[in-house]
Amino acid sequence: DAGVTQSPTHLIKTRGQQVTLRCSPKSGHDTVSWYQQALGQGPQFIFQYYEEEERQRGNFPDRFSGHQFPNYSSELNVNALLLGDSALYLCASSLAPSGTPEQYFGPGTRLTVT
């Protein structure tokens, strides 16, 4: 049973560039959430996708956008990268609707913006 997978593992970009991160949810899951984890902090909710639509969004600018495909996999796009976007980006999947909000996380993509 495949868990949540993310690609790439590491990425180095320059300020102003654009980046796309990818996530495949755990088998059987249909909901994908994205989180940003800065160094020394807990994960911060970016947005959640369900049925190929953004279901809810956290306090992140429009430079952060996403997409969910019919096979439930998802992409996170960040435009006009800033130094402050350097972080670990985590994808989490779950099954909706579910009685409890447990989410299963992938290993993350480490993004460094120089």
Add this chain to the structure above:
Amino acid sequence: DQQVKQNSPSLSVQEGRISILNCDYTNSMFDYFLWYKKYPAEGPTFLISISSIKDKNEDGRFTVFLNKSAKHLSLHIVPSQPGDSAVYFCAASAHNNNDMRFGAGTRLTVKP
């Protein structure tokens, strides 16, 4: 705004002893609380959760206690094992709200 706080960045305990990790929250709308464990180079792994209708939930060596009046929850690990050494995150969510809020984490070290 930091709605979920873990005020101890680190905790060190001896193998076999009890580990107690604490978490405070400010949002009274939170009705579900979770603990995640994170090893280096891995994503957070779900450990245990508790609904606001309960004050205790136990799963093997792990017990979570919830004090709603104090807006405080704690995770007890007993007996602690070296393999429990990891960063532990407290998280909270409100009904019908998918924005799960995490604390900054507590690094637990269990010494043999």
